[in-house]
Amino acid sequence: MDFLKAPTLFLVVLSLTIWSATSAPNRGGYWPSWAKDSFPPSRIQTAYFTHVYYAFLSPNKDTFQYNIDATTASVLxxxxxxxxxxxxxxxxxxxxxxxxxxxxxxxxxxxxxxxRASFIRSTIQVARKYGFDGADLDWEYPETQTAMNNFGLLLDEWRVAVNNEATSTGKPRLLLSAATRHEPEVIDNGVAKYPVASINKNLDWINAMCYDYHGPWTPDATGAPAALYDPNGSLSTSNGLQSWISAGIQRQKLVMGMPLYGWTWKLKNPSVNGIGAPAAGIGPGNEGAMLYSEVQQFNAQNNARVVYDTQTVSYYSYSGTSWIGYDDVNSVQRKVQYAKTLNIGGYFFWTAVGDQDWKISRLASQTWTA
Structure with a gap:
């Protein structure tokens, strides 16, 4: 989920005893810690969010505990x-x-x-020491069914630990969430399915990363990075959310992810410029990635042609050989309305720093709460 620092799979990223723990649906945003100088957390307009995620902290690879230096401690x-x-x-x-x-x-x-116990104990200690309300596990991704089963055991033990800690200290129970694939399985050399029963029992919600369907890893043709619908297959947000529901997840524990960034391609032929157009690799931006605010700046400076694609419910723009797939206000509003019809738990953005003058965050919040 950290595309500004290492463009892999991302993320901008939320509860019942489980839902009763948060009293309102999730409107989340991830804050990338490497943006601390350019976009400090004090700039976040909290009227548009219920949960903000510190991204990221990782445990030691040997002890599975956190080694936090003075600089990181200050940022936390x-x-x-x-x-x-x-x-x-x-x-x-x-x-x-x-x-x-x-x-x-x-x-x-x-x-x-x-x-698992070492990791859980250290995570609770860090969350309490620095004043967090909860912890969010962004494991991308458990690749085998054994790993998925162990993920379920981790959630079982984590839930017991946070409940016991809250009872012993008298403090509000820490919230627990996890960022997951957009659908309830990972397909690699086989099919590994998320432990939905354990998720329902132990997590307050999951953040389904409903984006990165196309990007630099599909360099030969342009694509909608976060299509609501896929007219040619099943690689879409609607299919992902429906798959989670079919797998038995409690609807209020399912939170839909949306990107505040776009992916770029270099067109082979500027006159062939729709979704699926032949491409010759990545286009402008940070290894093919652009914040939404940067997309808007690019479009204005290059007099780009902007197209809303009704089939995928997404946007793309192009100027010369440069092509960008992204979401804008209309597609985000449609997605939020779709999520509301499913009666799921809310939405989140990767990342909160990607917006332009908060216009998408504001519209999404107004649409969800209307």
């Missing part, structure tokens, strides 16, 4: 102090891992009771 403290003092205040979540953390660390951590 400032994050929580700033957001809890805002009006309105928001719930803060410690997001663990991210795309660049990979899967191997968490696969090993979840494979034994001792390492």
């Amino acid at each position: 403290t400032n994050f929580n102090t700033a957001l809890h003092r805002k009006n309105p205040p928001v719930k803060t979540m410690l997001s663990i891992g991210g795309g660049s953390a990979g899967t191997e660390l968490f696969t090993r951590m979840a494979s034994s009771a001792n390492s």
Whole structure:
């Protein structure tokens, strides 16, 4: 989920006892810690969010505990102090891992009771020490069914630990969430299915990453990175959410992800410029990635042609050989309305810093609460 630092799979990223723990649907946003100088958390307009995620912190690869230096400690403290003092205040979540953390660390951590206990204990300690309201596991992704089963065991033990900690300290129970694929399975050399029963029992919600369907890893043709519908298949947000529901997830624990960034391609032929047009690799931006605000700037500076695609419910723009797929206000509004019809738990953005003058965050919040 950390595309500004390492463009892999992302993320901008939320509860009942489980839903009763948050009293309102989730409107979440991830804050990338590497943006601390250019976009401090104090700039976040909390009127448009209920939960803000600190992205990311990862445990030691051997001890599965956190080694936090003085600089990181200061950033963690400032994050929580700033957001809890805002009006309105928001719930803060410690997001663990991210795309660049990979899967191997968490696969090993979840494979034994001792390492799971070490991770859980250290996570609770860090969350309490720095003032977080909860923790969010961003394991991208459990690749085998054994890893998925261990993920379920981790959630079982984590839930018991946070309940016991709250009882012993008298503090409000820490919230628990996890960022997941847009659908309830990972297909690699086989099919690994998420432990939906354990998720329902133990997590307050999941953040389904409903984006990155197309990007630099599909360099030969343009694509809608976060299509609501896929007219030629099943790679879409609607299919992902419906798949989670069919798998038995409690609807209020399902939170839909949306991107505040776009992916770019270089067109082979500027006159062939629709979705699926032949491409010759990535286009402008940070290894093919652009914040939504940067997309808007690019469009204005290059007099780009902007197209709303009704079939996928997404936007794209092009100028010369440069082509960008992204979401804009209309497609986001349609997605939020669709999520409301499913009666799911809310939505989140990767990342909160990508917006332009908060116009998408504002519209999404108004649409959800209308």
